[in-house]
Each structure stands twice: as C-alpha cells, then as structure tokens.
Amino acid sequence: MKHELFEHYQMQVNELSMLGGYQSFWIRNKVYFLVPVGKFQEEELVEMKKLSDFMMEQGDLSIASFVPNVQGYYVSEIQNTNYCLLRAMRQADRQAVSEGKELALFHRRGRLYPDEITELSRIGEWRALWEKRLDQLEKFWQGRLANHPVTSFEKLFIDSFPYYLGLAENAIQYVVDTELDDEPQLADAATICQQRFTPQTWQRTKRLKVPVEWVYDHASRDLAEWIRHTYEESGNEAEEIIMQFLQDYESEGPLSAFGWRLLFARLLFPLRYFETVEGYYLSRNEEQKSIYQDHLEKIISEAKQTEQFLGGFYKMIRLPIEKLGIREIDWLSI
Numbered sequence: 001m002k003h004e005l006f007e008h009y010q011m012q013v014n015e016l017s018m019l020g021g022y023q024s025f026w027i028r029n030k031v032y033f034l035v036p037v038g039k040f041q042e043e044e045l046v047e048m049k050k051l052s053d054f055m056m057e058q059g060d061l062s063i064a065s066f067v068p069n070v071q072g073y074y075v076s077e078i079q080n081t082n083y084c085l086l087r088a089m090r091q092a093d094r095q096a097v098s099e100g101k102e103l104a105l106f107h108r109r110g111r112l113y114p115d116e117i118t119e120l121s122r123i124g125e126w127r128a129l130w131e132k133r134l135d136q137l138e139k140f141w142q143g144r145l146a147n148h149p150v151t152s153f154e155k156l157f158i159d160s161f162p163y164y165l166g167l168a169e170n171a172i173q174y175v176v177d178t179e180l181d182d183e184p185q186l187a188d189a190a191t192i193c194q195q196r197f198t199p200q201t202w203q204r205t206k207r208l209k210v211p212v213e214w215v216y217d218h219a220s221r222d223l224a225e226w227i228r229h230t231y232e233e234s235g236n237e238a239e240e241i242i243m244q245f246l247q248d249y250e251s252e253g254p255l256s257a258f259g260w261r262l263l264f265a266r267l268l269f270p271l272r273y274f275e276t277v278e279g280y281y282l283s284r285n286e287e288q289k290s291i292y293q294d295h296l297e298k299i300i301s302e303a304k305q306t307e308q309f310l311g312g313f314y315k316m317i318r319l320p321i322e323k324l325g326i327r328e329i330d331w332l333s334i
Helices: 001-008 042-057 100-110 124-144 152-181 220-252 257-268 271-282 284-299 301-311
Strands: 017-019 022-027 030-036 063-066 076-079 081-089 191-194 216-219
Touching: 001 081, 042 063, 042 216, 042 301, 063 284, 081 257, 100 191, 100 220, 124 152, 124 271, 152 271, 152 284, 191 220, 220 257, 220 271, 220 301, 257 271, 257 301, 271 284, 284 301
Parallel strands: none
Antiparallel strands: 017 022, 022 030, 030 081, 063 081, 076 081, 191 216
C-alpha cells in the first residue's frame, strides 16, 4: 500500500495507522486518510468535494479535503479498491466547545451553501424513503409468514413485525401531518448532516469531519440520530445528557416547531428494528447472525420502555407543545 501511495500521490509514507476506521498517515502537521469509495457514484463524490471545499472556505479547519493524485483525479485504485485520499489539519486534542454547539455551528455554515445539491439530498424525502423500506419489509414478512418460520429469529420477526409496522406508519403519518400543518422557517433550510450522527462520529476521527459521511438534509436528522443512540446506550440515565446537548445546540441554533416535529418523527421511526432484520437476512456469517438475533431480542424486550421514552419525550425536554401547536401521539402517552 505504501508503494502504491507513492505511485499515485508521490508521498513517502513511513507508517500507516487507523483513524476512525480509516487507514491514515501523518506528514508534518497534516493527517491523510484513505477512504474506500466503491459504494458511491461519481456524482455523489463531486458533491461531497464541493461541500467540503465550501465548508473550508467558511473557515472550518476541522473539515477534511480531497487530495488529487498525480493524474489530477480524486479516485485512485489501490490494492483493487477505489479510494479517495483526504487531508486535514491536526486538531487540538481538547474540544473547544460542546458537541451540541459545534453541531449547531456546523449546520449554520452548511445552510449557507449556495448551489443545488441533488445526489446527496434527502430533504423532504423521508416519507418516500420510509414507505419504500416499509413496503419491502412487509412483502418479505408476508413471504416468511407463508413459509412458516423455522428459526427462533424468524419467529421473533414474524411475531414482532406488526407492532413495528404500526410504529413506522405512525412516523410516516407524523411527517405528513407536519408538512401539512406547519410552515418551514429559515432554520429548516437544508444543511450538511452526517449519514448517521452519534456521540462517537467526531470523537473517533479526533474531531475531523469526513465529507464521505455526509448527506444534505434537515438539521433534525443529526439531532434525532444522536438522541436515539444516546438513549439506546444509556436508557433512562440519558435524560440529562440529552437535555444538555439540546440546550447547547439551541444556544446557537434554535429549532422551529416544524424542526421539532421532524425530529420526533425520526425518533419514532423504528430504524434499529429495520436495520437488525435487514442485516440478519443479508448476512452470510453465522456469528454475525447470532449478533443480530441478540439485537432483535434486546429491541423487543425494551419496546415498552422505548414507548414510554417517546411518549414522554416532549415533556422530558420541557418543550411548550401547546404554545407551538405540536400534537402528541395519544397512544404513546397511555
């Protein structure tokens, strides 16, 4: 790999190490890391580069930029895999601001992007994407039901799916109602988000922000995924952590009623359930399948607790829903 890096980039690499799951190396005060990009279309990578360049122009020094190879291209084939090489400045080890504030500032800059984004855009598409995913899993469930489940995982899936179907339909309807009832504000303009934002996303890359992990969406995407992950990791102890995170975020970028409703809809959609079932059936590895089964058992065993968390979410974060005209889902509060 060192030899091929020299061939493609004329860089003498002494040592490769891992940074947030990426192979990386240092040259003076800059870190370089190789990102496999085989799953992306060329048009997606072009948009990622444009967003990365823009964010650097806005003065965000934590953004990783794309490095061209000796032929002037941004994709190189190394060891039969297509990679992009990204470069970033070394960041101070100590976090200058809280993660909530840093995310709000990141979103604020991202909203200023002046050109159209098409390939990476997910804004306004949640409903269609969720409906498609739900339809696919429902058809698959019907097929498994007709074949009579054999394994313990299949029995769990067959029994639990109607409940999660209902939850997903509630989330889709909540998005529909939000778009009908509420007017988006300036704060609801599309911005740069992470594909899946968790408390580890920026920590694992030492606060560097990696453009291949980005999509263009509503800011509530990042907030909801961070909250979902934090709740799943910490359960009822997550309340104070979530409150602090949202307060920090809102000190720099307050959400509108429209934004709060989208955030709640995303929390309501049973993403982990879908990922676990899909992951199990796509996996060819028995050990991996066993892990997915453990995940599914955990999700189902904690369903009532999760329901209570969702039912009490607006109250927990002390959101004045009557003043904002936000509707709760009645059955969650029972």
